[in-house]
Amino acid sequence: MKHFTFFLVAVATIAGLVALIAPAPGHADGEPAPIFVTEIPHGYRDWRWISSAHEAGNLNSLGAVLGNDVAINAYREGKLPFPDGTIIAALHYRYVPSDENNKVFGQAQSFVPGAPTNIQFMVKDSTKYAATGGWGFAHFADGKPGDAAFMKSCFPCHEKAKATDLVFTRYAP
């Protein structure tokens, strides 16, 4: 009986998940459609700082990674996987030299955020985003979400950071 109940719960859970993730349009290959975050999380610019990063090369980006309270607490406590409710925001800007700083230094050495390029989010909801490791991914440029083809590339890349629950950024002390 016990086993049967467990089985029912398990089946119901799976059925529920399938219901949540399956509805989208054609999936001839049987793969559930990934769900992406299409609204900018409220108040993210007031969140606390997790770390900064410079991506050279084509990205040519300088930015910051911020986290809501759930994210910050999880980072500080070393809690893995990140709990549901975690939201991590990556704010990206062009990596540009600061002419005014360089004048003070007397040499070209200072680089600062230039024009904003995009904002990306990872939203943890292990039920809603079960098909993508419990994370919903988001990308906004000029306030507009990335298209489906672009968004499909988030999970396969983040999946490589399995040891840290798909999150690349470490907390800067």
Add this chain to the structure above:
Amino acid sequence: MKHFTFFLVAVATIAGLVALIAPAPGHADGEPAPIFVTEIPHGYRDWRWISSAHEAGNLNSLGAVLGNDVAINAYREGKLPFPDGTIIAALHYRYVPSDENNKVFGQAQSFVPGAPTNIQFMVKDSTKYAATGGWGFAHFADGKPGDAAFMKSCFPCHEKAKATDLVFTRYAP
């Protein structure tokens, strides 16, 4: 704020030499003694993010500038000069490549904060710090404040940013 370390080092060296040959304490020239901030402001790691910066060259630094509520409000409202109570924090780390990110990217392009190097603060109190443009300057490495010779170099460098009330860092949107 973030950029004065290099300048500080250069000036501190000169100032150190001068200190060796000059009678230290007295202020025969009538100049008031600069006062420096010698305690780390409480809770700064929870403050909101103003901007990030990379200083190349000798500094080899990647960091973030955070602000307390007074600072953030002043930045957002474009309020100049910054009101009393403003505190701006610059958190500096070694600028290091991220091997794990680069593996994912397939090329060396990702740079992140390494070991912490120092934390610097600007504290606005137009009465207490009247002799240095209303700002008290602070520098901490391993929790220890910079010595007087080192600290004397802060104001002459920040004075070059008169148009923005001695603050170099701009708010990243």
